[in-house]
Amino acid sequence: MMTRNKKKELKKQHVQELENNTPIVEEPKEDKKTKEPTWSHIKRLSKETYTEIVSDLKNPVKRAVMRRKTSMRLVSILRGFIFLGLSFVIVFPIFQEVSLAFRHPIDLNNKLVNWIPETFSLFNFDLSKVLLDYWRGLWCNLKVSTISTICQLFATSLAGYAFSRLKFRGSNLIFWLIMLTLIVPPQAISLARTFFLDDFDILRFNFFGLWDNPGLFESLLGHGLRLKGEGKDIVFYITSLTGQGIRAALFIYLFRQFFRGIPIELEESAQIDGAGVVRTFWSVMLPNARGVITTVALFAFVWQWNDTYYTGMYQISGETFPMLTRKLISMSERIAGIISQPHYQDFLDQVGEGIAKNPLFVQVILNTAALMLMAPLIIGYLFVQRLFIEGVERSGIVG
Amino acid sequence: MENNNVKVKKSFKTQLQPIAKGFKKVIGFIIKNWFFVLFPCRLFKELIYDKMRYEKQKLFISWLFLAPTLLGFILFFAYPLVMSLLYSFSSVEPNGTFHFSEFFAKVGTQYDYTQVISTDILNNYKYALRVNADFPVSLWNTSLNTVIDTAVITIFSLLLAVMLNGKFKGRAFVRAIFFLPVVFNSEAITAALAAAEGVDAVLNSSGSEALTQLFDLEQFMQGIGVPVQLVTFLSGITSTIYRTISYSGIQILIFLTAIQSVPKHLYEAATIEGATGYEQFWKITLPMVSPMILTVVVYTIVDSFLRSEIGDVMDTVYNNNEYGYYAAMSWLYILASLLIMGIIVGILSKVVFYYDDKK
Structure with missing residues (x-):
């Protein structure tokens, strides 16, 4: 650093000297010989720099510095290229989807249309809005994702704190048992879980007919609770609240690693100041954990939003409670039925009857619907993005 | 449009009512x-908590915090895991009772629960x-793909994390783009697009086919004399680059935070000793x-098992109400993934x- 600064200073001095010198040389010869003195000046300058470079090359220290500089520059250029390429790979499909979405179906087989649509229309959006049952579906998705994200945050942050700071004998064993929920695939337990949720009850045993216990709800209400089926979104909240939401174990892991990284002196000083355990957690630890909380909230929300597996398994989506992801999956079969309704007669006259059988058309409608599904997430991401990345930078999730 | 808006308002209200009712009930009860x-x-x-010693309070709160989980x-x-283990050794009726x-013998599409064939x-x-016919093949393919995927994604995300960690102009922007696939990557979209054929058709109609024919790297490399297997491996990686990026968001995140938590004094010492960036990475x-x-x-490994083709095979069995087979398959699946995990780990x-930096 020192050498570089010195060199810079030297260069600055040099330039200043030159600037001070040149006007004195140039001013008297303003009228006629304008080119020659500047030419000689350039010559002189180039010679000076040449000798400087040669002397630099002979100096091993300067050579090493130059080598490092060039290698750093090369690396940064290479990095720029890689980032540019990969960003292109990421962003290109999005642009393509947007371009396709605004294209009127007339343009589909038009070879001239490549990026900018010739007939600009919102027809695709209108059709997929109807097919997705968009506004109601959006509301359902928002409700489910938001509430279950809050539940996940509650359960996982508490568990993460307990595993990192409130250790007792055997708490590591419990931690690894809970990590098992991440490793065991959901397919393995989904079957028994659906049977269980179909007739939910606590403390019900039937151990090969030897020990038969009817269960809490059955003895109270006369029947088990049905937590599965159309509109029963409460099952997501229950599972999230009990730390069994979508990949909750990963979130517990992240919280644990973060809380482990916070210096223990902070906790001790809070204790000396008279704060209890809960108080320490609430007013000392949680405000520091803003970064992790943002990260976890983002992932929990996005995974819940994009989830098809659990919504399919619990059969929550239906006419009264449309979830966008399930609607999107069943969409390609419903396009032909919707298009043949009288409402779209004008459109069919314009484009031709066979449009519903055109795979390109189906593709475009699906693309548009996918874009509409993603749109709230993208908008949300633009707002949260800065906080999220800042959080990644500061949190030091790994302890 | 106006009609739509009215509908929206109504549905909002109808959605809100049960929540509001439940809320009122809880508040009223309290x-x-x-x-x-x-x-x-x-x-x-x-009487009890305040008289405990601090250590005991900690223990109590710890159990309280862990209770929901x-x-x-x-x-x-x-409970479901144990049950599914039991199911895998028994035949399961569609309503959940198991033997x-x-x-039992199959009559038509239904099982006759009086005729026992085998015990x-x-x-x-x-x-x-x-x-x-499908299950063993897809299990084998899945395992193989998982191993390859894991290697590629781990190396790729580590390199990207190292690069993203350096200081350069527009870092925040690049990071924002690189975590975009985490948001974007949706099973629903892939499933929907797979349901409709012709992703290529769209691409071809927009003229990118000509481009790929013009510059066919694969044939070029084979012509040079690069081994065919290597070429197919490389082209396989490059063609799945989007997939790789979109599945390595979390991994990049984990590596990035790991790199940032490395003590800075190590790098300072290395720089003073004259180590290059390359050496610093390895050492x-x-x-x-x-x-x-x-x-x-x-x-x-877990993630790539979740996304694999084996899920589809199991789903068909599940949709046929063959729950016993489904349970057995899922246990084979767990065992395969645990086996791979065990070997690699x-x-x-x-x-x-x-x-160990902590004293």
Whole structure:
């Protein structure tokens, strides 16, 4: 650093000297010989720099510095290229989807249309809005994702704190048992879980007919609770609240690693100041954990939003409670039925009857619907993005 | 449009009503019975909790914090897991009752639950591995793909994390773009697009086919004399680059935070001694990050198993109400993933370096 600064200073001095010198040389010869003195000046300058470079090359220290500089520059250029390429790979499909979405179906087989649509229309959006049952579906998705994200945050942050700071004998064993929920695939337990949720009850045993216990709800209400089926979104909240939401174990892991990284002196000083355990957690630890909380909230929300597996398994989506992801999956079969309704007669006259059988058309409608599904997430991401990345930078999730 | 808006408002209200009702009920209950709800808590706090020593308070709060997670673990994980193990050794009726180690004759599409054919305890496993044509093949493919995917994604995300960690202009922007696939990557979209054919058709109609024909790197490399297997491997990686990026968001995140938590004084010392960036990566970054490699590998194996074709095979069995077979398949699936995990983690854990900075 020192050498570089010195060199810079030297260069600055040099330039200043030159600037001070040149006007004195140039001013008297303003009228006629304008080119020659500047030419000689350039010559002189180039010679000076040449000798400087040669002397630099002979100096091993300067050579090493130059080598490092060039290698750093090369690396940064290479990095720029890689980032540019990969960003292109990421962003290109999005642009393509947007371009396709605004294209009127007339343009589909038009070879001239490549990026900018010739007939600009919102027809695709209108059709997929109807097919997705968009506004109601959006509301359902928002409700489910938001509430279950809050539940996940509650359960996982508490568990993460307990595993990192409130250790007792055997708490590591419990931690690894809970990590098992991440490793065991959901397919393995989904079957028994659906049977269980179909007739939910606590403390019900039937151990090969030897020990038969009817269960809490059955003895109270006369029947088990049905937590599965159309509109029963409460099952997501229950599972999230009990730390069994979508990949909750990963979130517990992240919280644990973060809380482990916070210096223990902070906790001790809070204790000396008279704060209890809960108080320490609430007013000392949680405000520091803003970064992790943002990260976890983002992932929990996005995974819940994009989830098809659990919504399919619990059969929550239906006419009264449309979830966008399930609607999107069943969409390609419903396009032909919707298009043949009288409402779209004008459109069919314009484009031709066979449009519903055109795979390109189906593709475009699906693309548009996918874009509409993603749109709230993208908008949300633009707002949260800065906080999220800042959080990644500061949190030091790994302890 | 106006009609639509009116509908929206109505549906909003109808959606809100049950929540509001439930909220009112809970609040009303607390207001009416606050004494009975809060008094025991208060009593407990003043008589027992406040008289505990700090260590005991910690223990109590620890169990309190863990209670919901443990409850969920037992109810929604341990119990179903044990049940599915039982199911895998028995035949299961569509309503959930199961017959341990008894298998029945099939009449048409329904099972006749009076005719016992076999009492072989491993019947379901034998079906999954011998009778079902798709399952063994897809299990093998999945395992193979998982190993390849894990290697590619781990290395790729480590390199990207190292690059993203450096200081350069527009870093925030590049990071924002690189985590975009985490948001974007949706099973629903892939499933929907797979349902409709012709992703290529769209691409071809927009003229990118000509471009690929113009510059066919694969043929060029084969012409040069690069081994065919290597070429197919490389082209396989490059063609799945979007997939790789979109599945390595979390891994990049984990590595990035790991790199940032490496003590800075190590790098300073290395720079003073004259180590280059390349040497610093191999001698400092990689060993310091190596515990996280283990985490990333485990996560990637789980994740790529989840997305694999084997899910589809199992779904068809599930939709046919063959729950016994389904349970057996899912246990084979768990065993396969645990086996791969065990081998890879076993190898890696010998190389992992733990730097103990905490005194």
